[in-house]
Amino acid sequence: MPGHTDNSKKIKRTVTLGLLAALSLGIYAFESMLPPLFFIPGIKPGLSNIITLYCLKRFGKREAVTVLFVRILISSILFGNPISLIYSMAGGFSALIIEILSDAILKGKYLHITGSFGGLFHNAGQLICAFLIMGSAAVFAYTPYLILAGIITGLFTGLASFFLLKVKIPDRL
Amino acid sequence: MSGYFKNLKKPHIIMAAMLVIIAVLCLVLIFHEDKGSGNIVKITSGGTLLGTYDTSVITEDIYITVIPATASESAYILEGRHPSEGHYNIIKISHEGVCVTDSDCPTGLCTHAGLIDSPGIPIACLPNRLMITVERKSESDTDAWTY
Known part of the structure; x- marks a missing residue:
């Protein structure tokens, strides 16, 4: 029955994406419990980007956008506020857009470079967002710290998702 | 020399170089930050x-x-x-x-x-x-x- 297998494939994909969104949310929650690394807002490991990159590579652009959107929406409802939603959306989507572009330019290879660009643009997006919300150009004093932190953490998350992609996830558990 | 130019055509080298340049620029800015005092x-x-x-x-x-x-x-x-x-x-x-x-x-x-x-x-x-x-x-x- 080809119709049946097609349907079960769809269900499996939806369930997998749901699990990935939950995993991403869990990583985000764990990360928000860690003590701050530095007094500058926005410097954090960005570990949930591992899942976003994984979704982008394993499933595709639309799936990555969906998982990212669901993660940001739920995390803001559970742990945040409307303002943190704006920051997360600005950072998350500027990172994902540049990661899609970078992945296309690099033909799917060198995921750590893609990750670094993602981290860089995540922080750049949040910085512009902070400038608009805070209404003060003084936030740009943080630019070199945030850009450097974005490149370093992005390199790490890019490598982490590269190794995650090598793991074969069994069809049946 | 020709190998060097061939390498330049590879996008990952250009992109990695961009990242390194941006990172170095950031470090320079951090080290040259105004550390004097104001009032x-x-x-x-x-x-x-x-x-x-x-x-x-x-x-x-x-x-x-x-x-x-x-x-x-x-x-x-x-x-x-x-x-x-x-x-x-x-x-x-x-x-x-x-x-x-x-x-x-x-x-x-x-x-x-x-x-x-x-x-x-x-x-x-x-x-x-x-x-x-x-x-x-x-x-x-x-x-x-x-x-």
């Missing part, structure tokens, strides 16, 4: 300047409470320490500089920033839209103070 403390909330304090004339520590803008009220400053039910940041301004001593924000990053007295790096509290910057007196002011 004009400016308190800004949501883009509006709420207060300016001159630390060089302060002899006793000043505590102020900044209440950020809500839907109905705009931001304002209260003299003294007033931890309230809503959002607030308590700021200590002393001869040495300025720091946030207490805040209701979830991470408390602004209190982690410690005392600042340099124009190089400000203190920010994103949830309360608070920005504390230190500036130098303009040259003419310094002259007026020195002589």
